[in-house]
Amino acid sequence: MGDLWYNKSMKVLAIESSCDETAAAVVEDGVRILNNVVVSQIDIFAEYGGVIPEVAARSHLEAILPVIHKALGDAELTMDDIDVIAVTHTPGLLGSLLIGTLTARMLAILWKKPLFAVHHLKSHIYANWLGREEVKECVIPEFPLVALVVSGGHTQIIYMQEHNKFEIIGTTRDDAVGECFDKVAKVLGLPYPGGPSIAECARRGDAKKFKLPHPQVEGLDFSFSGLKTAVLRAVQAELGVPINTPSFELAEKLTEQQQADFAASFQETACEILLEKLKIALRDHPEARSVVIAGGVSANAVLREKVAEELLGGSGTKMDKTDDLKTRELRVFFPEKRFAGDNAAMVGVAAYYEMLVGVEPTDPYALDIAPRSVIG
Ligand code: AMP
Ligand code: MG
Numbered sequence: 001m002g003d004l005w006y007n008k009s010m011k012v013l014a015i016e017s018s019c020d021e022t023a024a025a026v027v028e029d030g031v032r033i034l035n036n037v038v039v040s041q042i043d044i045f046a047e048y049g050g051v052i053p054e055v056a057a058r059s060h061l062e063a064i065l066p067v068i069h070k071a072l073g074d075a076e077l078t079m080d081d082i083d084v085i086a087v088t089h090t091p092g093l094l095g096s097l098l099i100g101t102l103t104a105r106m107l108a109i110l111w112k113k114p115l116f117a118v119h120h121l122k123s124h125i126y127a128n129w130l131g132r133e134e135v136k137e138c139v140i141p142e143f144p145l146v147a148l149v150v151s152g153g154h155t156q157i158i159y160m161q162e163h164n165k166f167e168i169i170g171t172t173r174d175d176a177v178g179e180c181f182d183k184v185a186k187v188l189g190l191p192y193p194g195g196p197s198i199a200e201c202a203r204r205g206d207a208k209k210f211k212l213p214h215p216q217v218e219g220l221d222f223s224f225s226g227l228k229t230a231v232l233r234a235v236q237a238e239l240g241v242p243i244n245t246p247s248f249e250l251a252e253k254l255t256e257q258q259q260a261d262f263a264a265s266f267q268e269t270a271c272e273i274l275l276e277k278l279k280i281a282l283r284d285h286p287e288a289r290s291v292v293i294a295g296g297v298s299a300n301a302v303l304r305e306k307v308a309e310e311l312l313g314g315s316g317t318k319m320d321k322t323d324d325l326k327t328r329e330l331r332v333f334f335p336e337k338r339f340a341g342d343n344a345a346m347v348g349v350a351a352y353y354e355m356l357v358g359v360e361p362t363d364p365y366a367l368d369i370a371p372r373s374v375i376g
Helices: 042-046 053-074 094-111 120-129 177-188 194-202 225-239 256-284 301-312 345-356
Strands: 011-016 021-028 032-040 084-090 115-119 145-150 155-160 167-171 290-294 331-333
Touching: 011 053, 011 094, 011 345, 021 053, 021 345, 032 053, 042 053, 053 094, 084 094, 084 120, 084 345, 094 115, 115 120, 115 345, 120 145, 120 155, 120 290, 120 345, 145 256, 155 256, 167 256, 177 194, 177 225, 177 256, 194 256, 194 301, 225 256, 256 301, 290 301, 301 331
Parallel strands: 011 084, 084 115, 145 290, 290 331
Antiparallel strands: 011 021, 021 032, 145 155, 155 167
8 A cells, every 4th residue: 555645534525427327426435435326317218228328418417416416415515525526537438428527627626626537447346345334344355356347338357466456357359248138138128228127037037948159269258249149049040030030020029938038048148158257267366365246237146146156155055175166265245236337436435445555636627538448
């Protein structure tokens, strides 16, 4: 840890607007959430079956100041109580990022507060440090750790030797896993966002009904576009229609049972692929002490079960003494469900750990956005 430039309790006002959630939170000392407000645009985009960037930016513009007011007001705080402002500046939708960063820059300039610009994937990883103050032992991830980041735009395995040090050791070569959930949901006629609706529908389905391929990608990289196409072809084959039948004509032909069986088989395969790579990463890094799952797809119950079963031996099952991963003293972390999707509390905690390791605040007059960037 570097020298600290502050020496008292630290309240961070954090702002997140990288996609279709407008969010603000106040986080104290990287762990106590004084308030966490998230306004989602899901209802708007459910109608369109996906996010429309210009509409998202306009919605952020309407929501951002009321959301910040609420975050402060409900916690009975004013800007005078805030020590630091943090905001997501990369990656994300251009217009969406602009609304959050311009608001944060304005507040930092007007109120003369230090400003921290945070990478969105960093925040998703740090969501695993949140909300554990009630745990007496203060169970937080220990380093070195392996993080599996699974979201709508990213699928990566990241090695962290210590706080704020990120090494990407695996990444998707095409689609992200969350995107794959969303696209498969469309083929099956399930509502946006696809992840939760596939998970819900899959509960009535048979996960072994359709055999879907695991992509043969070397090392720790992923590929999910093939799985999406494999589901499309399997649906066409099951319905007995030619492969040039457009995907939007398929859903209405599926019975409820077929829809559920496809949802369950796809979910099972996607989670197996994630777990296969995570296990290779852990074997490559025998010194890793924790596993951290991050991003919207980390809310998935089947993924949570599989990770617990494969890495911890599962609840109630006998420990397999021959399995090197199960006998290792690994700690496995998932964010609380309310912190799995986009929120600002995770931005506040990520900024806090940047401060702890001595990262300097950014210049509010110069802060720019970057729709695409890698973590680092
Ligand atoms: P993020 O990009 O981190 O905001 O996460 C959004 C992505 O997570 C979207 O692609 C969602 O479909 C996906 N997602 C959300 N909940 C679940 C779930 N329970 N199972 C699978 N994917 C999910
Ligand atoms: Mg996200």
